Amino acid sequence: MSNDLDNLELTYKKIYEVSVQIAQLIDRKIYSELVTYLNRKEQLFKEVEKYLKKVTENNEDTSRLVEICTKIQKQEEANIIALTSVRDDIKKELSKASKNTKLISAYSNTELKQGNILDFRQ
Numbered sequence: 665m666s667n668d669l670d671n672l673e674l675t676y677k678k679i680y681e682v683s684v685q686i687a688q689l690i691d692r693k694i695y696s697e698l699v700t701y702l703n704r705k706e707q708l709f710k711e712v713e714k715y716l717k718k719v720t721e722n723n724e725d726t727s728r729l730v731e732i733c734t735k736i737q738k739q740e741e742a743n744i745i746a747l748t749s750v751r752d753d754i755k756k757e758l759s760k761a762s763k764n765t766k767l768i769s770a771y772s773n774t775e776l777k778q779g780n781i782l783d784f785r786q
Contacts, residue, residue, distance in 0.1 A: 669724050672715035676732045679708045683739040690746045 682705045689697050719726060 666719070666722060666724055668715050668718040669726070670728075672719055673729055673732065675708055675711045675715060676736060679712070680732060680736045680739060681706060681709065683736060685742060686748065686756060687739065687743050690743065690750065695750070741779070765777065 682701055686698060686701045687696070688703075689701065
């Protein structure tokens with residue numbers, strides 16, 4: 665076993681941990697923190713590319729990485745589903761807000777008529 669393969673496995677484990685943390689943020693509805701974790705995950709994927717290139721050049725056996733890669737894939741799919749649900753909820757709320765804004769706008773442009781129906785002087 666090479667040092668590169670060990671580093672690759674360690675990096676995949678870090679990616680999985682970040683994905684789990686992202687899921688926790690989604691569950692707690694702390695969306696403002698997601699960008700930080702997504703950036704971290706992007707950095708980790710760049711590390712993976714570096715190690716993966718070295719491992720493939722050396723024709724090393726990567727079969728032990730299948731399990732962690734599968735876990736990452738499942739977690740990422742769950743995160744995508746959760747974020748899609750959040751996005752759909754936001755779209756519904758925006759649609760409601762848009763309808764309310766249109767109604768308010770339609771009725772706020774009508775002029776108020778001055779005077780009284782029972783005003784005998786006119």
